[in-house]
Amino acid sequence: MCFLTVYCIKLISKTEYSNIGSAQIKSYPAFKYALVFLMRVLIGRMMSVSAHNMPFPWRSNMAAHGKQDADLSSTPLQILFHLNGWYFAAFFIAEILMFIYKGVILPYPQSNLILDVVLLLLFLGLETLRLFYGWKGNLCQRSLALCVSVGVLVPCAVLSVYFLLLQTFVLRLEFVLNAVLLCFYSFELVLGMMTISIFSRANIY
Template sequence: LCTQLSSVTFQLLLNLTTAYFVFYFLFTLGLIVRKSLVLTYPTDALVYDVCLLFLLAGLDCLHLLSGVRGHLTENEGLILTNLIVTGTTILLTVYFLVWQTYVMRADVILSSVLLFFYGLDGVLAFSTLARLASDK
């Protein structure tokens, strides 16, 4: 008898986080463009902020792929990869919440919601990993 250790909640949250991230990415990119037009945005800081946003986008894709694949195949290595990537995406989101060149109220709200989703993803990934490890 084979038991399924995956979680529907984790799967739904991964998809919801990715859908929100698409909105977050587009809105944050728009905010950076607006800030660069309205405010005196140092060129090196602008390049740095845009590059970090695109790095965050790439990591979010890896977050989704490793999470979904690891979850559906019940692969501990992929779920562990998802946890590591989640930690990295949390750090980058904190950058956009606190340390980017200009932080607006919209940045704070959007980044806080994204941090909440990443935090929940991390907790559910950890609990899924724990269930998989305890089953063996």
């Protein structure tokens, strides 16, 4: 439109006289600018009509993409995963120190001590896997990853109960630490199931 308007201005500016009927009259600047304005309005109208009638296939795709990218992640669940990660790091270090204490001070059978240490290392691996899939599933809105996290939560809870009640020697500090860890698991299980339900209703896998 701009190039066509400039071309019309140059064409009109070169014309010193215009024919109206049989008379020769001089073209005034007001007439020239009025004609340019009229042509600009007509060209703009034509372009707007053609743009309005032109199909935009990406509009529906953008709408669908925006609907799919709606934020369905659970903020409380993500906060729990973050706190649980730091808490379990402190829990693991405390358990290692308490095993050293029990191995030195208490008459801890060597076979039982080795078994408990192996179970603690297994606990570390499962908890890391659970937090990774839970973190990823919640942030990326993937119900399958969250299902894996909830599934791994079961053996983690069993190991926590073992260190709470069933190991050879249970210190009072261990009882408190495992009880708090089980509280984390309870809240994460409830919020995880709720988030999986929200993702499933939104058809997000």
